[in-house]
Amino acid sequence: MLNEFKDIIDPKMLPSRRKYLYYYIVGLVDSEGCFSISIKKQDGTKFGWVIDPVFQVTQSREHAAVLEILKRVFNCGRIIPKPGQEASTLQYIVDARRNLAEKIIPFFKKYKPIIKWREFQYFADIVEGLEKGEHRNLEGFRRLLEKAYKVSPERKYKLSEILSELEGRVDASETIRRAP
Amino acid sequence: MLNEFKDIIDPKMLPSRRKYLYYYIVGLVDSEGCFSISIKKQDGTKFGWVIDPVFQVTQSREHAAVLEILKRVFNCGRIIPKPGQEASTLQYIVDARRNLAEKIIPFFKKYKPIIKWREFQYFADIVEGLEKGEHRNLEGFRRLLEKAYKVSPERKYKLSEILSELEGRVDASETIRRAP
Numbered sequence: 461m462l463n464e465f466k467d468i469i470d471p472k473m474l475p476s477r478r479k480y481l482y483y484y485i486v487g488l489v490d491s492e493g494c495f496s497i498s499i500k501k502q503d504g505t506k507f508g509w510v511i512d513p514v515f516q517v518t519q520s521r522e523h524a525a526v527l528e529i530l531k532r533v534f535n536c537g538r539i540i541p542k543p544g545q546e547a548s549t550l551q552y553i554v555d556a557r558r559n560l561a562e563k564i565i566p567f568f569k570k571y572k573p574i575i576k577w578r579e580f581q582y583f584a585d586i587v588e589g590l591e592k593g594e595h596r597n598l599e600g601f602r603r604l605l606e607k608a609y610k611v612s613p614e615r616k617y618k619l620s621e622i623l624s625e626l627e628g629r630v631d632a633s634e635t636i637r638r639a640p
Numbered sequence: 641m642l643n644e645f646k647d648i649i650d651p652k653m654l655p656s657r658r659k660y661l662y663y664y665i666v667g668l669v670d671s672e673g674c675f676s677i678s679i680k681k682q683d684g685t686k687f688g689w690v691i692d693p694v695f696q697v698t699q700s701r702e703h704a705a706v707l708e709i710l711k712r713v714f715n716c717g718r719i720i721p722k723p724g725q726e727a728s729t730l731q732y733i734v735d736a737r738r739n740l741a742e743k744i745i746p747f748f749k750k751y752k753p754i755i756k757w758r759e760f761q762y763f764a765d766i767v768e769g770l771e772k773g774e775h776r777n778l779e780g781f782r783r784l785l786e787k788a789y790k791v792s793p794e795r796k797y798k799l800s801e802i803l804s805e806l807e808g809r810v811d812a813s814e815t816i817r818r819a820p
Binding site: 473479480481482483485487488490491519523526571572574 | 653654655662663665666667669670699705706751752
């Protein structure tokens with residue numbers, strides 16, 4: 461029995477081994493988890509936009525135990541009230557890139573989501589690209605952006621808007637650099 | 641590798657053993673499954689109402705493979721377009737009571753849902769009560785109805801409406817029986 465979780469839940473309610481619990485988690489995440497890449501306007505950053513990967517799992521407050529188990533298994537992240545549904549719903553969130561790269565992604569490479577496999581692969585690619593610093597040059601930043609839009613095209617800003625803004629920015633900075 | 645599913649999905653996408661797949665299924669069902677008891681008005685039945693247990697899992701058409709896997713693992717049920725969302729969504733449905741009693745319930749007694757544990761227990765109690773024929777007498781029927789309302793109180797008809805209709809029915813039939 462997984463007594464290590466006994467402060468969270470009666471161990472009789474859990475699978476009898478860690479490995480079984482991991483597969484339970486894959487099934488749960490495959491339906492209620494989300495590997496999302498948000499694209500945010502942010503002044504003061506190199507390109508005026510940031511690429512922000514977040515792993516999250518949503519659950520009603522009544523079943524907070526499940527999120528506590530995730531937090532302990534992944535040994536990172538936090539549980540917060542879901543914005544807009546604070547009274548009823550919680551979210552387990554991992555947004556620190558180091559934790560995504562070192563804990564979340566290796567887990568789901570080993571224990572593969574079925575439904576969210578494509579979404580997860582793009583997520584992993586983008587996080588790994590960010591870890592390598594590919595977003596620090598325009599070409600790499602554009603490639604990561606395009607990847608984010610490919611897996612999830614419906615967003616607040618159109619890709620074309622962001623790309624043309626980026627071009628404008630680079631032209632401006634080159635003009636400055638070339639100025640005598 | 642679980643080659644027995646290779647006509648449905650690349651076995652590399654699946655857990656490597658049946659037992660692991662079972663825990664994946666528990667996780668999936670714990671979020672997207674539903675152990676529901678519907679109460680329907682139905683003329684020509686003993687009490688004018690039927691207690692109808694259904695196990696179902698909903699999924700987008702794009703990921704129909706997951707429902708096909710469930711159907712094969714449980715070796716029963718059917719996959720249909722979800723009423724009202726036919727174009728995008730499918731449902732795996734088991735409503736034959738024998739299959740619920742002999743396949744679905746024993747599975748989830750062994751591989752326990754965490755989030756849906758309470759819902760599942762009521763479901764199992766009611767299905768087992770129906771299997772024993774408890775619904776054939778008024779007292780048993782009322783007990784099963786009350787159980788269904790206890791786990792899921794928000795329904796089209798109020799429990800009190802149904803109960804008073806049942807009383808009326810029984811009074812009427814007793815009057816008939818007592819008539820000379």
